[in-house]
Ligand SMILES: Nc1ncnc2c1ncn2[C@@H]1O[C@H](COP(=O)(O)OP(=O)(O)OP(=O)(O)O)[C@@H](O)[C@H]1O
């Protein structure tokens with residue numbers, strides 16, 4: 372159970388680790404936008420080069436990245452096939468009786484798959500180098516200007532951080548309840564699907580009831596510690612946006628210019 | 636300021652809902668600055684309710700509560716009262732908010748709007764004072780019960796409170812955890828002059844106090860030095876309390892005409908009194 376905990380972060384002290392998380396998030400978003408400029412596989416080369424460069428800078432062993440990308444690779448291949456077969460323009464490359472493959476289809480599929488793959492690589496790099504707390508904090512700050520429009524940035528971030536705090540606690544509680552039910556003869560691993568789902572009920576009910584109790588006690592404890600919403604609150608974690616952070620964003624824009632130049 | 640009464644409860648009545656029986660009925664008590672008071676009494680006698688009234692989480696129906704002269708019912712003073720009174724609750728898991736120790740210790744400071752530079756210093760100081768140095772980045776679910784409760788205390792400590800309320804803060808801990816938490820509270824009491832109000836069923840903990848208050852059905856039924864109160868068997872019986880082992884032992888010995896000095900209440904004092912006895916014979 373412990374192995375499935377969210378957002379694998381790999382501790383480190385690289386330039387990417389130390390970047391302002393706001394810059395990392397903004398950079399990822401910019402990177403996504405810039406990739407839309409590509410309309411043929413060759414135009415994605417600058418983006419791929421940028422991604423490689425960033426990953427090398429994190430100094431994280433490649434196997435971590437590969438582990439995270441296994442599932443994504445399957446998705447990417449699937450997407451490629453799907454796009455390829457759906458597009459029916461240009462010259463026919465391969466005249467299969469049922470599924471003729473068109474030149475345009477291969478191109479379109481490759482661009483689509485390439486974009487998704489690179490985006491996923493960069494997103495993985497983000498979670499590998501940024502702790503979940505830094506991420507929630509950065510999201511709160513980036514969305515703060517929208518608070519006036521009714522976006523509850525602070526509340527959402529707090530909820531996320533409490534969830535992060537309690538996920539491991541709930542997992543170990545679930546394990547405990549599971550063992551208790553197993554000691555009474557319950558089984559979670561055999562029988563039909565219906566039977567297995569039924570077996571989960573005595574597991575989930577106590578867990579949910581317990582969670583409500585926790586939530587109530589936590590709310591009281593938070594109030595006792597002076598919590599009264601975001602107003603007048605200061606933050607322990609400070610974020611410093613350095614010139615180097617701006618430079619990274621600038622590099623993303625440069626990558627965009629290269630992509631534009633390579634358009635077909 | 637220093638000479639002001641820490642907590643003054645004047646004739647307070649409280650009920651959770653209209654028509655429900657009153658949980659506190661005309662309760663009055665006073666806790667002086669830098670005192671260590673233990674509050675005990677059986678389940679449902681209203682101890683936790685009293686604790687919540689003291690820092691303004693609940694407001695009395697009748698009567699009033701003054702914390703260093705500030706009325707808990709005043710909206711403006713509420714913030715100050717929350718800062719002065721720190722509360723530690725029973726369940727160590729359900730009072731830690733943040734995903735790491737240092738973020739949690741900072742939580743109260745963030746709420747009161749302390750500037751980041753001061754905050755950093757205070758957090759580091761509180762973590763060290765609570766004996767948690769080296770665990771700054773630890774995640775709560777990897778800590779022991781005693782460590783979690785000390786994180787909770789550190790979070791309060793960072794706010795430099797005058798009064799610490801422990802609501803059965805050790806009841807879910809193992810003996811080692813209990814010891815850690817109580818010795819931390821003891822140190823704060825001595826070194827930082829914190830007033831301690833400890834709600835507890837643990838008789839050993841009661842014996843550490845300067846004074847003990849026994850509650851029964853929402854009123855105070857006994858109030859005095861633990862040594863004196865524990866001799867009043869009748870009151871204890873009514874409140875569903877047992878005499879501590881040392882007191883029972885002394886009375887049992889007295890019946891056999893072995894005299895142990897009355898001030899030998901704590902386990903340590905008892906042991907040394909018994910040893911002295913052995914030397915004499
Ligand atoms: N949130 C609540 N809503 C309604 N009734 C409550 C609430 N909390 C407590 N009570 C009731 O108030 C009475 C006093 O409860 P309180 O928690 O103050 O007792 P206590 O002395 O702390 O007991 P314990 O030793 O079990 O902690 C009990 O009868 C309880 O049922």
Ligand SMILES: [Mg+2]
Pocket residue numbers: 682683684802803
């Ligand atoms: Mg209670």
